[in-house]
Amino acid sequence: MGNRGMEELIxxxxxxxxxxxxIGQSCHLDLPQIAVVGGQSAGKSSxxxxxxxxxxxxxxxxxxxxxxxxxxxxxxxxxxAEFLHCKSKKFTDFDEVRQExxxxxxxxxxxxxxxxxVPINLRVYSPHVLNxxxxxxxxxxxxxxxxxxxxxxYQIKDMILQFISRESSLILAVTPANMDLANSDxxxxxxxxxxQGLRTIGVITKLDLMDEGxxxxxxxxxxxxxxxxxYIGVVNRSQKDIExxxxxxxxxxxxxxxxxxxxxxxxxxxxxxxxxxQKTLNQQLTNHxxxxxxxxxxxxxxxxLSLEKEVEEYKNFRPDDPTRKTKALLQMVQQFGVxxxxxxxxxxxxxxxxELSGGARINRIFHERFPFELVKMEFDEKDLRxxxxxxxxxxxxxxxxxxxxxxxxxxxxxxxxVKLKEPCLKCVDLVIQELINTVRQCTSKLSSYPRLRExxxxxxxxxxxxxEGRTKDQIxxxxxxxxxxxxxNHEDFIGFANAQQRSTQLNKKRAIPNQVIRRGWLTIxxxxxMKGGSKExxxxxxxxxxxxxxxxxxxxxxxxxxxxxxxxxxxxxxFMSNKHVFAIFNTEQRNVYxxxxxxxxACDSQEDVDSWKASFLRAxxxxxxxxxxxxxxxxxxxxxxxxxxxxxxxxxxxLVDSYVAIINKSIRDLMPKTxxxxxxxxxxxxxHHELLAYLYxxxxxxxxxxxxxxxxxxxDDMLRMYHALKEALNIIGDISTSTVSTPxxxxxxxTWLQSASSHSSQPLLPHSPTPQRRPVSxxxxxxxxxxxxxxxxxxxxxxxxxGAAASFSAPPIPSRPGPQSVFANNDxxxxxxxxxxRPVRIPPGIPPGVPSRRPPAAPSRPxxxxxxxxxxxx
Numbered sequence: 001m002g003n004r005g006m007e008e009l010i011x012x013x014x015x016x017x018x019x020x021x022x023i024g025q026s027c028h029l030d031l032p033q034i035a036v037v038g039g040q041s042a043g044k045s046s047x048x049x050x051x052x053x054x055x056x057x058x059x060x061x062x063x064x065x066x067x068x069x070x071x072x073x074x075x076x077x078x079x080x081a082e083f084l085h086c087k088s089k090k091f092t093d094f095d096e097v098r099q100e101x102x103x104x105x106x107x108x109x110x111x112x113x114x115x116x117x118v119p120i121n122l123r124v125y126s127p128h129v130l131n132x133x134x135x136x137x138x139x140x141x142x143x144x145x146x147x148x149x150x151x152x153x154y155q156i157k158d159m160i161l162q163f164i165s166r167e168s169s170l171i172l173a174v175t176p177a178n179m180d181l182a183n184s185d186x187x188x189x190x191x192x193x194x195x196q197g198l199r200t201i202g203v204i205t206k207l208d209l210m211d212e213g214x215x216x217x218x219x220x221x222x223x224x225x226x227x228x229x230x231y232i233g234v235v236n237r238s239q240k241d242i243e244x245x246x247x248x249x250x251x252x253x254x255x256x257x258x259x260x261x262x263x264x265x266x267x268x269x270x271x272x273x274x275x276x277x278q279k280t281l282n283q284q285l286t287n288h289x290x291x292x293x294x295x296x297x298x299x300x301x302x303x304x305l306s307l308e309k310e311v312e313e314y315k316n317f318r319p320d321d322p323t324r325k326t327k328a329l330l331q332m333v334q335q336f337g338v339x340x341x342x343x344x345x346x347x348x349x350x351x352x353x354x355e356l357s358g359g360a361r362i363n364r365i366f367h368e369r370f371p372f373e374l375v376k377m378e379f380d381e382k383d384l385r386x387x388x389x390x391x392x393x394x395x396x397x398x399x400x401x402x403x404x405x406x407x408x409x410x411x412x413x414x415x416x417x418v419k420l421k422e423p424c425l426k427c428v429d430l431v432i433q434e435l436i437n438t439v440r441q442c443t444s445k446l447s448s449y450p451r452l453r454e455x456x457x458x459x460x461x462x463x464x465x466x467x468e469g470r471t472k473d474q475i476x477x478x479x480x481x482x483x484x485x486x487x488x489n490h491e492d493f494i495g496f497a498n499a500q501q502r503s504t505q506l507n508k509k510r511a512i513p514n515q516v517i518r519r520g521w522l523t524i525x526x527x528x529x530m531k532g533g534s535k536e537x538x539x540x541x542x543x544x545x546x547x548x549x550x551x552x553x554x555x556x557x558x559x560x561x562x563x564x565x566x567x568x569x570x571x572x573x574x575f576m577s578n579k580h581v582f583a584i585f586n587t588e589q590r591n592v593y594x595x596x597x598x599x600x601x602a603c604d605s606q607e608d609v610d611s612w613k614a615s616f617l618r619a620x621x622x623x624x625x626x627x628x629x630x631x632x633x634x635x636x637x638x639x640x641x642x643x644x645x646x647x648x649x650x651x652x653x654x655l656v657d658s659y660v661a662i663i664n665k666s667i668r669d670l671m672p673k674t675x676x677x678x679x680x681x682x683x684x685x686x687x688h689h690e691l692l693a694y695l696y697x698x699x700x701x702x703x704x705x706x707x708x709x710x711x712x713x714x715x716d717d718m719l720r721m722y723h724a725l726k727e728a729l730n731i732i733g734d735i736s737t738s739t740v741s742t743p744x745x746x747x748x749x750x751t752w753l754q755s756a757s758s759h760s761s762q763p764l765l766p767h768s769p770t771p772q773r774r775p776v777s778x779x780x781x782x783x784x785x786x787x788x789x790x791x792x793x794x795x796x797x798x799x800x801x802x803g804a805a806a807s808f809s810a811p812p813i814p815s816r817p818g819p820q821s822v823f824a825n826n827d828x829x830x831x832x833x834x835x836x837x838r839p840v841r842i843p844p845g846i847p848p849g850v851p852s853r854r855p856p857a858a859p860s861r862p863x864x865x866x867x868x869x870x871x872x873x874x
Contacts, residue, residue, distance in 0.1 A: 012289065012735050013075075013131070016296075019728035023303075023721055032199075032288055033133035034281060035164050037186040038174030040139030043205035046236035047174055048136050050274040051281060053128070055248055056081070056094040057136060058102045066109050068119040068159060069101065069136040076125035084121035097122070113146030117159045132285075135163050140185040157189060165193045170284055176206040177216050177233075181225050182752060197228030198744060201280060204233045207265075208258055215264030220272065226748040232280060233265070233272045283742050290741045297732050304725045311722045325705040332446055333695065336456065337687045339442040344680060356607070358438045362680070364607070365430045366672040368614040373423035374664055375617045384656070388412055388649045409652050409659075410486050416660045417483045420667055424475050431675050432468050435683065436461055448711040452695070452704045459694045463686050464679070471678040478670055482663050494658040517541045518615040520608075522548070524593075525581055525600040534602070543619055546584070559593060566592075568616055569624040571600050580609045584621070 034051070036044040045057040045065055052073065058064050081091040083100060091097045101120060109116045115138055137160050144152040164171050171194060173186035181187070190200040204216055218224040220233050235255040237246055252274055259269035270276070343358030356364065391408040439460050446453035487493075518541045525534045537548040537558060544563055550556040565588050571581040585598035593599045603609045613623070695704060707715075 012739070015731050016289075016728075016735070019724065019731045023724040023728065032168040032170050032284065033135060033163075033166065034170045034172065035135040035137060035160075036172045036174055036203075037137060037160055037164060037189055038139060038172075038203075039176070039179070039185060040141045042139060042174045042176050042186070043234075043236045044139065044172075044174045045136055047172060047203055047205065047234060047274075047277070048134055050234070050236070050248060050252075051278055052124070052134065053248060054094055054124070055242075056097045056101075056124075058098055058105070065136055065138050066113070066115045067105050068117065068138070068163065070119045070121050071134040071136065072121070072123045073129035073132045073134065074123055074125050075127065075129060075131055077127055079124075079126040079128075081122060081124045084123075110147055113148055115148060115152065115156065117155070117162075135169075137163060140189075157185075160189055161193065164189065167199075168288075169199065170281065171200045172203050173200055174203045174205055177204050177210050178206055181219060187227070196747070199284075200227060201229045201277075202227045202231035203277065204231050205236055207233050208235045215262070217264045220265070220268065222748070225752050228745050228748050229280075230745070232277045233259075234274050234277060235259075286739050287741050290736065290739055293732050293736055297729065300725050300729050300732070304722070304729070307718060307722050307725070311718055322701070325701055328449075329452070329695070329701060329705055330692070332449070332452065333456075333692050335445065336442050337684075337691070339445070340438060340687055341684055343438050343442065344684065357441065358434070361434050362431055364611070365427060365434070366675075368611050369430065370423060370427045370671060371668060372610060372614045372617055373426060374420070374668065376623050377419050377423055384412075385649055385653060387415070388652045388656070392648055392652070408648075409655050412652065412656050413486055413659050414483050416656065417479060417663055420479055420482075420663070421476060424479065424667065424671060425472055427671060428468065428472055428475065428675060428679075431679065432464060435464050435680065439464075448707060449705055450708045451699065451706055455695055455698050455704065456691070459691060459698065460683070460687060464683055467679045467682055471675060474674055474678055475671065478667070478674070482666070486659070488659075490659075490662055492658070492662050494654065515543050517543065517618050518612070519552075520612075521552075522612070523579065523602040524548075525577075525579070525602040526596065526598075539601075541615055541619055561592065563619055563621055565590075566621045567624045568613060568621055569598075577602070579604060580606045582609050582613065584616075585624075 034048075036048050038044045041064075048071070049055055049057050052071070057069070079092070081094070081097050082089065083091075083104070085104060086100075091100065101122070104120050108118055138156050140153070140156055140160070141148075142153045144150055149155060163169065171190045173184065173190045175181055175184045175186060187200075187202065191197075194200050204219060207216060210216070216233065220231050222230040235258050237248075237251045241251065255273050256269070256275075259265045259272045265272055344362070346359050388408060391411050392405060395405045395407050439457060443453045443457050446456060518539075520539060521536055522539045523534050523536045527534055537550065538552045538554065539546065539548045540554065545560050546563060547560040548558050550558060561584075565586050566584055567587055569583050569585060571583045573580060579602035581600050581602045583598045583600045584592060586592050589597070591597055601612070603612065616622075
């Protein structure tokens with residue numbers, strides 16, 4: 001390939017991509033695309049070919065490029081080309097590539113100069129290219145020929161704008177040296193999409209076709225019609241050279257020779273030619289790569305920091321070191337104990353915000369689930385009255401009792417105390433399940449050593465099960481103690497005298513009427529679709545009522561339901577619903593809400609249901625019993641109670657109610673204490689003091705600390721990733737130090753591009769009066785600078801006046817030393833003898849406009865030019 005600069009960039013990009021590939025990521029550099037824009041036959045395709053360094057594009061006169069060619073250069077070990085429209089065929093001969101481009105163009109546009117916006121997609125795979133996109137666009141033309149549509153100019157401009165509007169595209173605005181620069185449509189289009197001139201480079205072609213003695217020096221020095229990034233002159237191969245198979249290498253040598261030998265360009269030959277254009281474009285690619293490096297570096301550094309902590313313990317890792325194994329075992333067991341205690345006792349760090357766990361769930365069991373189970377067991381009014389009446393009758397036997405028997409009270413109380421065993425044991429089971437779940441959560445950190453995790457779970461779970469037996473025995477003992485002696489002298493016991501005066505509503509004594517017990521969201525689940533369907537409301541439960549509002553601001557109240565005669569019943573979850581439901585109903589068969597006999601309230605989880613039920617218990621709303629009420633009524637009607645027996649039943653019922661309340665209070669207080677002491681605290685102590693000894697006795701240390709295959713793989717992957725990240729950062733550092741970023745040139749006054757349309761006849765080169773352009777210029781005589789055409793007598797250092805510069809529609813340029821002498825030489829003297837005598841090229845510090853030369857030069861010009869103009873045109 002002919003682009004050495006691109007070949008030097010390839011190793012840098014390959015290094016970056018290899019570094020990112022090693023960490024399993026892709027390096028998205030998104031290198032800019034390069035589009036060539038210019039008039040018809042301006043030499044765009046030749047410029048593009050020279051940049052790639054391959055001869056493969058169609059060439060000729062007139063409009064040759066009639067469809068956009070999107071050329072994708074792709075780095076590969078082998079060199080070949082393929083088209084998108086015939087993917088199966090690989091082209092290794094680039095002459096065949098040119099023929100296929102011509103054939104594909106004719107297939108869509110015909111053979112009579114037609115154009116099409118449908119692009120041809122060509123991919124060139126080569127070890128000598130970067131991953132770049134180059135776009136060869138049709139030349140801008142104004143007059144339709146052949147099969148071209150009448151609006152050919154606008155179609156081509158729209159087509160070009162589609163490709164050059166992308167911010168990452170570099171625009172090569174190609175203008176031939178023998179046309180007006182102020183008329184350059186390429187520069188106008190570039191100005192539309194790139195007003196700052198940051199990505200536009202002017203390219204002047206056909207410098208070798210200028211008239212003898214004329215040159216483009218002022219333009220190439222960016223003095224006449226300046227661009228921010230300036231102009232680069234190139235000399236492409238002529239059609240004769242192409243037909244004669246002159247290769248690109250020979251053409252580059254000829255171009256170099258032209259610039260070195262031409263008197264107007266030899267002082268800037270190192271800034272001219274295709275190699276300098278390649279260098280400029282490659283520097284833009286380097287700048288783009290360098291601009292991408294900070295983001296890539298930041299990304300890699302953040303990944304490296306996230307690995308630092310874990311990798312620290314692996315840096316000097318030796319899997320078979322017994323010292324390391326011992327240390328790791330001690331640390332893990334100690335950490336397990338700390339984690340277990342934090343989950344039970346609570347901690348400020350690593351708080352789970354998604355669900356309750358550990359100690360919080362056990363607290364919920366103690367103070368919500370267990371009291372709820374006690375109340376469910378305790379309050380069965382009809383059963384209790386029936387049992388009391390049976391007890392009184394059985395104690396009296398055949399006799400009719402005159403007094404209320406003590407034995408009936410003791411019998412009923414003992415029976416009620418026995419019922420406490422079931423909810424107490426259930427509470428223990430729930431706590432054990434939570435402890436085991438907590439152990440499993442804490443051992444998840446031991447997953448690197450599966451045998452250690454398994455043994456730890458087994459030992460701690462076995463110990464918890466052992467403590468379960470002792471805890472249950474202790475709780476049963478507490479209940480037996482309560483049963484063994486009925487203490488009627490308890491300070492909270494009401495006694496027989498007060499029992500006769502107590503209302504049967506003692507059990508429904510509530511808290512302060514206005515006290516808010518609970519707030520929260522619930523869904524009313526059983527509203528029909530005709531009435532709006534189920535909807536979520538904000539509920540407020542107080543000691544006397546249940547109210548619901550539109551939202552938590554509690555401004556728009558929807559309804560208030562008194563709690564009198566309300567009870568709770570469970571409702572089965574619907575088949576299609578994932579919510580948990582319970583219902584509230586009226587024991588007197590009245591509607592609860594509108595025409596509903598019960599309202600079904602839905603929560604997201606069973607825990608929320610249990611919590612709401614416990615809150616309703618505090619408000620005096622109790623659960624429904626399993627027995628059907630009609631059966632209870634039928635049994636109750638099998639015997640009749642006389643007034644005396646009814647008074648005795650009422651007295652004993654109040655005494656039982658008072659004493660069972662004392663026992664329940666005691667049990668609710670002792671249960672959490674017993675479980676905490678015998679089970680939870682003992683388990684914590686066991687983990688801290690004895691677990692390590694049990695682990696040592698259960699298996700040898702090496703088998704316990706044997707890593708899982710997954711952990712070993714994870715460690716190796718992490719270390720590899722860590723080193724790959726460091727290597728990638730080093731490569732980025734090397735690229736940063738080995739490449740140089742070119743600063744953006746300062747802005748220039750390019751207002752001439754906006755005013756160019758009003759001076760459309762101004763020539764590109766004031767030194768190139770080609771015969772084809774003279775008739776055009778004669779139409780607009782005022783636009784011609786009077787100092788341009790006439791020979792000016794005197795030394796060749798006479799500068800062009802300010803008025804001449806203004807006539808070229810460019811911003812006022814203080815000086816243009818040298819051009820005047822060229823014109824003089826062109827018309828009056830042989831060109832070569834005058835070249836060495838140009839002192840302006842040697843001392844660049846000479847001020848551009850020398851005042852002493854202006855007064856004599858100005859008056860002499862009109863008299864010289866006026867007679868000379870007609871003779872040239874004729």
